[in-house]
Amino acid sequence: MARTIEVTDVILRDAHQSLIATRMAMEDMVPVCEDLDKAGYWSLECWGGATYDSCIRFLNEDPWERLRTFKKLLPNTRTQMLLRGQNLLGYRHYEDTVVDKFVEKAAINGMDVFRVFDALNDVRNLKRAMAAVKRTGKHAQGTICYTTSPVHTPQKFIEMALRLQDMGVDSICIKDMAALLKPQPAYDIVKGIKEKCGDDMLIHVHVHSTTGVTLVSLMKAIEAGADIVDTAVSSMSLGPGHNPTESLVEMLEGTGYETKLDLERIYRVRDHFAKIKKRYGEFMSEFQVETEIFKSQIPGGMLSNMESQLKQQGAADKMKEVLLEVPKVRKDAGYPPLVTPSSQIVGTQAVLNVMMGEYKVLSGEFADLMLGYYGQTDDEKNPEVIAKAKEQTKKEVITDRPADHIAPEWDKLVDEATKLPGNNGTEEDVLTYAMFPQVAPKFFAARDQGPKNLGKDPEAAKPAAPADPSHPGYLAGPIDYQVSVNGTTKKVTVSPV
Amino acid sequence: MARTIEVTDVILRDAHQSLIATRMAMEDMVPVCEDLDKAGYWSLECWGGATYDSCIRFLNEDPWERLRTFKKLLPNTRTQMLLRGQNLLGYRHYEDTVVDKFVEKAAINGMDVFRVFDALNDVRNLKRAMAAVKRTGKHAQGTICYTTSPVHTPQKFIEMALRLQDMGVDSICIKDMAALLKPQPAYDIVKGIKEKCGDDMLIHVHVHSTTGVTLVSLMKAIEAGADIVDTAVSSMSLGPGHNPTESLVEMLEGTGYETKLDLERIYRVRDHFAKIKKRYGEFMSEFQVETEIFKSQIPGGMLSNMESQLKQQGAADKMKEVLLEVPKVRKDAGYPPLVTPSSQIVGTQAVLNVMMGEYKVLSGEFADLMLGYYGQTDDEKNPEVIAKAKEQTKKEVITDRPADHIAPEWDKLVDEATKLPGNNGTEEDVLTYAMFPQVAPKFFAARDQGPKNLGKDPEAAKPAAPADPSHPGYLAGPIDYQVSVNGTTKKVTVSPV
Numbered sequence: 001m002a003r004t005i006e007v008t009d010v011i012l013r014d015a016h017q018s019l020i021a022t023r024m025a026m027e028d029m030v031p032v033c034e035d036l037d038k039a040g041y042w043s044l045e046c047w048g049g050a051t052y053d054s055c056i057r058f059l060n061e062d063p064w065e066r067l068r069t070f071k072k073l074l075p076n077t078r079t080q081m082l083l084r085g086q087n088l089l090g091y092r093h094y095e096d097t098v099v100d101k102f103v104e105k106a107a108i109n110g111m112d113v114f115r116v117f118d119a120l121n122d123v124r125n126l127k128r129a130m131a132a133v134k135r136t137g138k139h140a141q142g143t144i145c146y147t148t149s150p151v152h153t154p155q156k157f158i159e160m161a162l163r164l165q166d167m168g169v170d171s172i173c174i175k176d177m178a179a180l181l182k183p184q185p186a187y188d189i190v191k192g193i194k195e196k197c198g199d200d201m202l203i204h205v206h207v208h209s210t211t212g213v214t215l216v217s218l219m220k221a222i223e224a225g226a227d228i229v230d231t232a233v234s235s236m237s238l239g240p241g242h243n244p245t246e247s248l249v250e251m252l253e254g255t256g257y258e259t260k261l262d263l264e265r266i267y268r269v270r271d272h273f274a275k276i277k278k279r280y281g282e283f284m285s286e287f288q289v290e291t292e293i294f295k296s297q298i299p300g301g302m303l304s305n306m307e308s309q310l311k312q313q314g315a316a317d318k319m320k321e322v323l324l325e326v327p328k329v330r331k332d333a334g335y336p337p338l339v340t341p342s343s344q345i346v347g348t349q350a351v352l353n354v355m356m357g358e359y360k361v362l363s364g365e366f367a368d369l370m371l372g373y374y375g376q377t378d379d380e381k382n383p384e385v386i387a388k389a390k391e392q393t394k395k396e397v398i399t400d401r402p403a404d405h406i407a408p409e410w411d412k413l414v415d416e417a418t419k420l421p422g423n424n425g426t427e428e429d430v431l432t433y434a435m436f437p438q439v440a441p442k443f444f445a446a447r448d449q450g451p452k453n454l455g456k457d458p459e460a461a462k463p464a465a466p467a468d469p470s471h472p473g474y475l476a477g478p479i480d481y482q483v484s485v486n487g488t489t490k491k492v493t494v495s496p497v
Numbered sequence: 498m499a500r501t502i503e504v505t506d507v508i509l510r511d512a513h514q515s516l517i518a519t520r521m522a523m524e525d526m527v528p529v530c531e532d533l534d535k536a537g538y539w540s541l542e543c544w545g546g547a548t549y550d551s552c553i554r555f556l557n558e559d560p561w562e563r564l565r566t567f568k569k570l571l572p573n574t575r576t577q578m579l580l581r582g583q584n585l586l587g588y589r590h591y592e593d594t595v596v597d598k599f600v601e602k603a604a605i606n607g608m609d610v611f612r613v614f615d616a617l618n619d620v621r622n623l624k625r626a627m628a629a630v631k632r633t634g635k636h637a638q639g640t641i642c643y644t645t646s647p648v649h650t651p652q653k654f655i656e657m658a659l660r661l662q663d664m665g666v667d668s669i670c671i672k673d674m675a676a677l678l679k680p681q682p683a684y685d686i687v688k689g690i691k692e693k694c695g696d697d698m699l700i701h702v703h704v705h706s707t708t709g710v711t712l713v714s715l716m717k718a719i720e721a722g723a724d725i726v727d728t729a730v731s732s733m734s735l736g737p738g739h740n741p742t743e744s745l746v747e748m749l750e751g752t753g754y755e756t757k758l759d760l761e762r763i764y765r766v767r768d769h770f771a772k773i774k775k776r777y778g779e780f781m782s783e784f785q786v787e788t789e790i791f792k793s794q795i796p797g798g799m800l801s802n803m804e805s806q807l808k809q810q811g812a813a814d815k816m817k818e819v820l821l822e823v824p825k826v827r828k829d830a831g832y833p834p835l836v837t838p839s840s841q842i843v844g845t846q847a848v849l850n851v852m853m854g855e856y857k858v859l860s861g862e863f864a865d866l867m868l869g870y871y872g873q874t875d876d877e878k879n880p881e882v883i884a885k886a887k888e889q890t891k892k893e894v895i896t897d898r899p900a901d902h903i904a905p906e907w908d909k910l911v912d913e914a915t916k917l918p919g920n921n922g923t924e925e926d927v928l929t930y931a932m933f934p935q936v937a938p939k940f941f942a943a944r945d946q947g948p949k950n951l952g953k954d955p956e957a958a959k960p961a962a963p964a965d966p967s968h969p970g971y972l973a974g975p976i977d978y979q980v981s982v983n984g985t986t987k988k989v990t991v992s993p994v
Contacts, residue, residue, distance in 0.1 A: 182747060182748060182750050182751065183716065183748055183752060184750065184751035184752045185751065211744060211747065212712065212731070212734075212735075212740070212741045212743070212744030213712070213744045213747055213748040215709065215710070215712060215713055216712055216713050216716045216748050217748075219680065219713045219716070234709065234785070234786040234787075234788065235785070235786075237709075237786060238709075238735070238786065243709070244709045244786045244788070246709070246786070246788035247708060247709030247710045247786060247788055249788075250679060250708065250710055250788050250791055251679060251680055251710040251713050251714075253679050253681065254679065254681035254682065255680060255681045263788075267789065274785075287784060288731070288732070288771075289731040289732075289734060289735065289741045289743070289744060290731075291731065291741070291743035291744055291746075291747050291760075292764065294747055
């Protein structure tokens with residue numbers, strides 16, 4: 001008897017986030033929902049991550065309406081989302097009530113599986129969201145962000161799994177957003193978690209395919225006992241995206257493992273997106289295998305952000321120095337995983353170090369990171385840099401949970417949101433405003449015009465997009481940084497290229 | 498102590514044959530030879546396959562000069578070629594003297610490793626070439642073409658390995674030209690060969706990446722004891738090509754296996770081809786993962802040939818019927834592997850069956866296949882179809898070695914070749930004429946004008962080629978078929994699309 005391996009397809013969320021900058025219009029996904037729903041997946045990731053931001057910023061589409069539509073069209077399969085813990089889907093920490101409200105509303109509108117992560121792997125930043133999910137009776141998946149550094153041994157991740165188990169998670173996700181997870185550590189970590197947390201603890205493995213090695217890692221994770229793996233239908237797979245679903249199904253033949261997927265249905269989904277994706281050529285990230293990240297630790301999206309920052313300052317020739325600076329900054333910051341927003345924060349600080357001298361200028365966000373306002377890192381931070389952060393910001397180091405320092409904000413958010421023209425009076429709209437205060441007003445005002453489809457006839461569309469919006473570090477929209485130099489504060493904006 | 502896995506890079510031959518229709522100009526490969534030579538490869542595949550044909554047909558380049566140049570530029574690494582057994586690099590069987598001459602000349606001009614295969618896996622078709630290689634003191638690699646069918650069990654391939662061992666091969670290659678080799682059979686076959694032939698028998702695994710599963714298969718082959726694997730530098734990898742060399746190196750970390758490759762040198766090679774390949778956009782096969790071949794058994798290149806044949810006859814709407822016909826024809830023919838030339842022969846017969854009625858018309862080549870003139874197949878052939886082949890061709894079934902039916906031809910070839918204007922009087926030129934009698938005259942006459950580089954400035958080049966010249970079944974040039982209907986013979990030409 002072969003053991004069944006369950007599969008989550010990320011075609012409706014992370015696949016297009018990774019390959020076409022999250023621009024897929026809802027109407028281009030609707031036609032395949034029936035086949036996806038009946039293909040036998042454990043879940044379909046279809047919401048969260050950057051899709052919320054993209055819906056209101058680029059597609060003039062209400063993300064809550066999208067969620068309700070998916071729920072309606074996928075009656076037989078779990079819906080799944082990616083949630084950034086205390087950051088929700090925004091770029092800062094929120095006060096607990098906002099977190100509770102978000103989770104409650106997502107559950108009511110149709111979300112079944114909440115994959116919750118923190119960019120620093122600080123489980124305290126997951127706790128509130130996980131508790132909220134548990135209250136709704138939905139599936140609470142605790143997430144380990146995989147990264148590599150001298151302190152990130154398999155043992156470290158296994159210990160984190162135990163902390164997630166203590167929190168009462170329904171499953172544990174190993175999330176490898178930068179395709180750094182090689183076969184042997186994949187095996188060792190999954191094996192270790194099963195041994196420590198018990199065979200009953202469901203393990204879900206999420207890998208990207210950027211480095212070309214991770215289908216092998218999935219094989220090894222499965223051999224070690226992984227229960228569920230993430231893939232994407234082949235026509236929207238590989239490159240900075242994910243391993244092809246069909247290849248996973250086929251590779252297991254005769255191995256003692258098998259999926260229960262219906263390939264005929266999946267081929268129809270594949271054919272649909274093979275056609276559709278040509279309409280998104282201008283957003284398409286160039287396909288490439290990239291293994292140098294194993295050495296540099298710098299994901300593609302982070303690279304292009306740093307390049308654009310240097311160009312803006314007429315210093316494109318400094319790229320090599322910046323590349324050498326990144327690992328140093330990461331070490332000083334206690335080896336955070338490089339994922340939104342830590343990848344941007346570390347990258348920007350590396351640029352500042354090269355341009356202005358080492359830690360002469362700290363971005364406000366980097367100072368906050370050093371002072372504990374994003375949570376704890378897995379390694380000790382450099383005390384000299386902490387001292388500079390204190391000096392420049394006049395703020396103190398904190399060691400407790402960052403959200404405990406945020407004053408209640410829900411009532412104020414309701415107040416501000418409901419005043420905006422076009423606001424529909426729902427708590428969902430308050431949440432949209434809470435997470436994207438700059439974008440929400442424009443979206444509310446224009447919502448009546450209905451969703452936009454940015455896809456274009458391939459003949460009309462321009463070939464090749466210059467940007468490389470690879471997964472980690474990719475900015476859906478501009479982020480403002482406060483930079484303080486000897487008491488004078490300057491605003492630095494990092495925009496998507 | 499980790500076991501060393503040796504690597505052959507196919508970047509100088511099969512990578513560009515699979516991805517840009519064998520069009521890479523020599524001058525675009527020369528700049529990376531030093532890095533490739535010093536990177537630590539077991540061998541560099543750089544000659545044979547379709548490159549000889551392409552050199553004289555498209556590039557106005559003397560293939561023997563190419564070989565001598567590679568030998569000079571790669572002093573530290575074995576050169577390697579792909580040889581079609583008794584077919585040499587042409588499309589018919591040659592008399593033994595021609596085979597001996599070819600091997601002798603290839604060895605003298607710089608070839609170190611001869612990978613010799615037969616499209617039907619009939620080892621009698623390898624025997625003469627292998628013996629010739631042994632006489633030169635070079636490395637004789639016997640090849641098993643991997644395919645799937647009810648008769649192609651791991652046991653079948655292990656038995657073939659034993660026959661190759663009896664022949665005195667220096668190593669055994671498992672050649673998976675259609676990316677059909679899944680992880681479990683990869684493991685079972687390698688394990689079985691090591692058990693039966695002894696641990697000392699070197700096993701070399703060649704896979705394409707079309708189906709997306711074969712890097713996992715390489716991992717399993719390595720776990721089972723494979724000694725050498727084929728990959729291609731990442732910027733010329735994947736799709737109908739091969740798995741990325743860098744990914745192979747990285748994936749082995751911590752597994753107890755390791756390569757000795759110098760990644761810094763390989764990154765320079767990668768960067769070079771990343772730039773160069775943009776110049777070959779018009780020949781570039783579209784990247785795709787294709788897993789339906791596991792069911793249909795029809796490689797991409799064969800598909801496009803059949804499509805073009807149907808279109809020429811205004812019957813493009815019959816494609817579905819042809820697709821259903823191919824497995825039937827293959828079964829009737831005794832389940833030959835589908836690789837040049839068997840893929841074209843089977844595909845053309847499937848088209849004829851659909852257009853004119855089942856076996857109402859046999860192509861001359863298909864009749865020859867049924868009558869044993871290509872050698873023996875692994876399964877019994879359909880006796881009714883054999884009877885039709887006898888009737889239509891008035892030829893008898895043969896069961897001995899096909900080349901035994903060929904009269905001595907070397908002197909005649911010398912005679913004809915030396916009369917051609919531009920012939921340089923060498924035996925190398927006789928071989929060129931022997932293998933490509935239609936193309937050689939034009940090439941000899943134009944040789945003085947020197948090699949052409951078909952690469953174009955990407956701005957000037959047209960985007961996207963319509964053809965899909967995936968590896969197996971891809972035609973570098975037109976092939977003529979003789980079709981006999983009730984005694985009347987017609988010529989059918991199959992051209993590359």
